[in-house]
Amino acid sequence: MQYAKPKTATEAARLLGAETGVTRVLAGGTDVMVQLKAGMVEPALIVDIKGIPGIRSITPEAGGFRIGAAVSGLELGDHAALCAMFPGVTEAAQLIGSKQVQGRCSMVGNLCNGSPAADAVPALFAANAVVRIEGPNGSRDAAVETIPTAPGRTSLAKGEIITSVLLPAPVPHSADAYLRFIPRTEMDIAVASAGVSLTIDASGTITAARVALGAVAPTVMLVDACAAAIIGTKLDAAAQAALEQAASAACKPIDDKRGTIEFRTKVAGVLARRAALIAYERAGGRK
Amino acid sequence: MKTIQVATTINGDATEFVCAPDESLLDVLRNRLGLTGAKEGCGTGDCGACTVTLDGRMVCSCLVLGAEVEGSTITTIEGMSTGDALHPLQQAFIDHAALQCGICTPGILVAAKALLDRNPDPTDTELRYWLAGNLCRCTGYDKIIAAVQDAAAKMRTA
Numbered sequence: 001m002q003y004a005k006p007k008t009a010t011e012a013a014r015l016l017g018a019e020t021g022v023t024r025v026l027a028g029g030t031d032v033m034v035q036l037k038a039g040m041v042e043p044a045l046i047v048d049i050k051g052i053p054g055i056r057s058i059t060p061e062a063g064g065f066r067i068g069a070a071v072s073g074l075e076l077g078d079h080a081a082l083c084a085m086f087p088g089v090t091e092a093a094q095l096i097g098s099k100q101v102q103g104r105c106s107m108v109g110n111l112c113n114g115s116p117a118a119d120a121v122p123a124l125f126a127a128n129a130v131v132r133i134e135g136p137n138g139s140r141d142a143a144v145e146t147i148p149t150a151p152g153r154t155s156l157a158k159g160e161i162i163t164s165v166l167l168p169a170p171v172p173h174s175a176d177a178y179l180r181f182i183p184r185t186e187m188d189i190a191v192a193s194a195g196v197s198l199t200i201d202a203s204g205t206i207t208a209a210r211v212a213l214g215a216v217a218p219t220v221m222l223v224d225a226c227a228a229a230i231i232g233t234k235l236d237a238a239a240q241a242a243l244e245q246a247a248s249a250a251c252k253p254i255d256d257k258r259g260t261i262e263f264r265t266k267v268a269g270v271l272a273r274r275a276a277l278i279a280y281e282r283a284g285g286r287k
Numbered sequence: 288m289k290t291i292q293v294a295t296t297i298n299g300d301a302t303e304f305v306c307a308p309d310e311s312l313l314d315v316l317r318n319r320l321g322l323t324g325a326k327e328g329c330g331t332g333d334c335g336a337c338t339v340t341l342d343g344r345m346v347c348s349c350l351v352l353g354a355e356v357e358g359s360t361i362t363t364i365e366g367m368s369t370g371d372a373l374h375p376l377q378q379a380f381i382d383h384a385a386l387q388c389g390i391c392t393p394g395i396l397v398a399a400k401a402l403l404d405r406n407p408d409p410t411d412t413e414l415r416y417w418l419a420g421n422l423c424r425c426t427g428y429d430k431i432i433a434a435v436q437d438a439a440a441k442m443r444t445a
Binding site for chain 2 (some may be wrong): 001002003005026028029030033036037038046048050072074097098099100101103185186257270282
């Protein structure tokens, strides 16, 4: 195995593109190192991206924030302005692993690891995040929901890496929220999860919404039917019921030791409803 | 496998080592530098026995490559006492019998110190959440919480 720590994203992409064997990108390492230890993968090349300028920075951009691909959960949580603007995203990212893992784990790593249960990812979907990709053909931007394609798989081409994620400026009276179910209080993987971002007008009517579900399909998924169920409403009881039903209807979960199909389908609906209520209240809706 | 030369600062001392590209920081500390305080429990970031701080943030050293720490500052349990004078956390663990087999203890001490550096007066709930990544199979945790709170109280009035 070779270890490389390039000084630019262009060089990182070149190294990854030129290597014919298995490669891994190293940011916080909290998934990659576990894969190495378990013998799941024997990379020919590991590219440590932490030498790339800006990769560990949180930078205001056009009213929102650009977050480098190696920014850790702890660094997100310590950034008061970011947490105030995106409580759903920052709370979701801080649910990952232990405090030790939080010292290293990144949202982009969480995304690129490709787990359907990744905590940061439904919140990023809901927040309409845009990732910046560096590759052999230069750089491009992509909507975050185009990245995961299957468990452990992404749409990134060979040699492509994500260098940052942009959380675009929320319009006024918007807010986000994320909830997951785990059978313990800490240190566990989501059995079902939901991220919601919404905008209300002066009367409290929802004018825009994005709802994403986790751990109930092969990838995290954005569910347009959930958004449609609450747009134009004041999130009254009927809208809440419609949201819950739309979320459960979208679920295509597996049965495993952490949750049955029936349980995940039910709980995803409940979490979508509760997350929507939190986001609604944060946006300035009733209460 | 080509070895990599790394220069770092560990517990205040400039330290250089050579490691393999796939060697963890934990293995470097234990096998190359003789710093055997950090323990390997799981090797996959679940148990916290290998906790150290890396540039001021606590991490599982089993989830860090040795090659990654070039130019970094690391503290381990070996850097906690001042000569023979134990840190108040170490003394409190003895006073409260907050350990039995001791495998988890170095990691818990490093983690507890990292919390008290950020928050000198945590609630029991904050402390339990902070230490959720440090598994102890002997004590049942209550004595650990009591020891950390006692040390925190002493450190606040010191």
